[in-house]
Amino acid sequence: MNEKNHDYLKDQLKYTGFGEDAQSQLRDNLMKAQNEFTIKQSTAYGKDELSVSLNFKKSTNSDLYFFNNYRAELHKPDAEARISQTFYINNEGRNITQKEAYNLLDGRSVNKDLVNKHGQIHNAWIKLDFKETTAAGNFKIRQFSPQYGFELEKSLEKLPVKELVDSKERVKLLESLERGNRQSVTFKAEDGDQKRFIEANPQFKSISVYDDKQQRIRSSEEKSNSKRQHEGTKNQLSEKEGEKDQSQKHRQKA
Numbered sequence: 001m002n003e004k005n006h007d008y009l010k011d012q013l014k015y016t017g018f019g020e021d022a023q024s025q026l027r028d029n030l031m032k033a034q035n036e037f038t039i040k041q042s043t044a045y046g047k048d049e050l051s052v053s054l055n056f057k058k059s060t061n062s063d064l065y066f067f068n069n070y071r072a073e074l075h076k077p078d079a080e081a082r083i084s085q086t087f088y089i090n091n092e093g094r095n096i097t098q099k100e101a102y103n104l105l106d107g108r109s110v111n112k113d114l115v116n117k118h119g120q121i122h123n124a125w126i127k128l129d130f131k132e133t134t135a136a137g138n139f140k141i142r143q144f145s146p147q148y149g150f151e152l153e154k155s156l157e158k159l160p161v162k163e164l165v166d167s168k169e170r171v172k173l174l175e176s177l178e179r180g181n182r183q184s185v186t187f188k189a190e191d192g193d194q195k196r197f198i199e200a201n202p203q204f205k206s207i208s209v210y211d212d213k214q215q216r217i218r219s220s221e222e223k224s225n226s227k228r229q230h231e232g233t234k235n236q237l238s239e240k241e242g243e244k245d246q247s248q249k250h251r252q253k254a
Helices: 003-015 020-031 098-105 152-156 167-178 220-253
Strands: 036-045 048-058 065-075 083-088 110-115 121-133 139-144 183-187 194-201 206-210
Touching: 003 020, 003 065, 020 036, 020 048, 036 098, 048 098, 065 098, 083 098, 098 110, 098 121, 152 167, 152 194, 152 206, 167 183, 167 194
Parallel strands: none
Antiparallel strands: 036 048, 048 065, 065 083, 110 121, 121 139, 183 194, 194 206
């Protein structure tokens, strides 16, 4: 077994959020000198369960193994079907971690530094589009770049979040939301502090708020943004229908 290769793969597992059990299975599988192998494990997030299959393959030109991708499958106790997605591993270290995979499959958005096909790094919020899939069977990934207009910190400052007062707590909160977490916070109110849960919602340029029982509280700003997006979609469809009618009339005249 190539020890340097083992240490490199072990670090990849560690920084992608897979713990000691996966790292132990890694050594056992490398000792077997297989051409490829899969490590499986499950992690509980509250009542939800995330099952992952980590896929490794040996190089055809050397004794080195590569961590190519992992398949994550989310099972929620109140859901009829499980949803899954394959996340690919790159050597730049900007991989989707296990917790981020859970957050994405649970419908939230994650902020990441991404690498395009030209090797250029850019930052964006990403979210799975559960209505569209690729030819490989994955959900399409929607990206919201800084030009889209969502600013996390400014959106947060519109809310009476107590944790924003302390600079260290502010940084921790921002980092947690960027990882796609639904974060527990304290809202300041006239009748006393209130426990709330919040998550980033870049698509609607807002922060989604939940009560202490994690029931959604829709803000007037979010409703307004949602209405504008809905009207924009309707206008685009109307324009396409108009173009289609004009095209048909033109063919009839011809």
